[in-house]
Amino acid sequence: MTSAEQTNLQVIRHYLSALQDGSVGEKMKRFFTESVRQIELPNKLNPNGQESDLASMLRRSEQGKKVLSNQSYEIVSEVAQGTRVAVEARWVGVLAVPFRTIPVGTEIKAHLAMFFEMEDGRIALQRNYDCFEPW
Numbered sequence: 001m002t003s004a005e006q007t008n009l010q011v012i013r014h015y016l017s018a019l020q021d022g023s024v025g026e027k028m029k030r031f032f033t034e035s036v037r038q039i040e041l042p043n044k045l046n047p048n049g050q051e052s053d054l055a056s057m058l059r060r061s062e063q064g065k066k067v068l069s070n071q072s073y074e075i076v077s078e079v080a081q082g083t084r085v086a087v088e089a090r091w092v093g094v095l096a097v098p099f100r101t102i103p104v105g106t107e108i109k110a111h112l113a114m115f116f117e118m119e120d121g122r123i124a125l126q127r128n129y130d131c132f133e134p135w
Contacts, residue, residue, distance in 0.1 A: 005080035008118045012085050015123065016073040024061040032057070033124045044132040069096040069105075073112075085116040091130075102135055109133040 015031045038057050042049040052060065071093040078087045091110045098104055110132045117125035 001080060005082070007121060008083065008085050008116075009078055009080045011118065011121055011123070012078070012087060012114075012116055013075070016075070016087070016089070019061075020071060020073050022065065022070070024065045025058050028058060028061055029054070031123055033119050033122045036123055036125065038126045038128070040128045040130065043130040045130070067095065067097055067099065068093045070094050083118045085118060087114045087116075088112065089114065106135065108135060 011031065015028075018028060018031070032054055034054060036054050036057065038052045040046055040050050040052075071091065074090040076088040076090060078085065080086075089112045091112050093108045093110075095102060095104055095106050095108065099106075099108075102108070110130050112131070113129040115125075115127045116123050
């Protein structure tokens with residue numbers, strides 16, 4: 001593995017750690033290029049999927065902080081190839097507010113596949129394939 005690939009993996013590890021630690025908004029901006037795009041493929045929470053730019057991503061992180069009392073990411077596997085990084089992870093979020101019919105304090109679990117395109121040590125593209133466990 002090249003040093004650039006190792007650096008890219010480290011950036012993604014720090015990114016997921018920052019999310020887990022509750023960082024939101026401007027604190028997260030350092031991980032992204034100005035032209036970043038995040039693509040969330042259709043899933044149980046977002047049946048139509050969505051695409052977000054930097055401003056939307058930062059705004060959504062602020063909103064997420066109000067919905068979840070905490071969240072954790074367990075990296076199952078990771079690989080870097082050139083400017084690309086792929087991560088398989090287990091995610092657990094604990095609701096801070098009721099969601100649909102789910103009460104406060106409920107753990108929501110998902111299995112994630114995240115694919116990143118890196119540019120100068122920052123995330124330029126993130127594609128998420130989120131597979132939520134039944135609730």
